[in-house]
Amino acid sequence: MCTWCLTATMVKPRHDLETHHEEADNIIVQQVLKCGAKAVSVISDDTDVFILLLHYYQKANLAIPITMESPSQGRVAIDIKGTVKKHAKIVKELLPAHAISGCDTVGAYHGIGKGTVVKMLKAGHKLSAIGDVDSSHDEVMRQATKFISACYGYPNSKSLSEARI
Secondary structure, three states, rough: OOEEEEEOOOOOHHHHHOOOOOOOOOHHHHHHHHHHHOEEEOOOOHHHHHHHHHHHHHOOOOOOOOOOOOOOOOOOOEEEEHHHHHHEEEEHHHHHHHOOOOOOOOOOHHHHHHHHHHHHOOOOOOOOOOOOOOOHHHHEEEEEEEHHHHOOOOOOOOHHHHHHH
């Protein structure tokens, strides 16, 4: 898919913004990262887009103003730069936390919502091993089990079976 750039005087193809990804949420964030604008406004009210913007804003060490605005009238715009700054300690772990609480491509655990995972992250529970290619499978499982057990109110469980009991 080729993207087109409209300027005051002409329309021209932007092959540097070309993508072959199928998921619109990812394409939106790719376009934001590649566009090179001094400020960006993303029109979306999708939680997946919000989490991806926060994650990649921090990961790419961006400094430009980015806002996310709902297509529905009367809703407030979200300042991505300000949100990343305010929640810098947990932004790196929002992507795996978002997946645990359900997103477009991953089913959710019963009873674990967005509020619960954010509360656990703010309480200091970590998910940094998830998605880290240098982490061992055992470390990923240990960290995920501890996090999910904490979400269910059993932070000291050694396994999900133990938390269930």
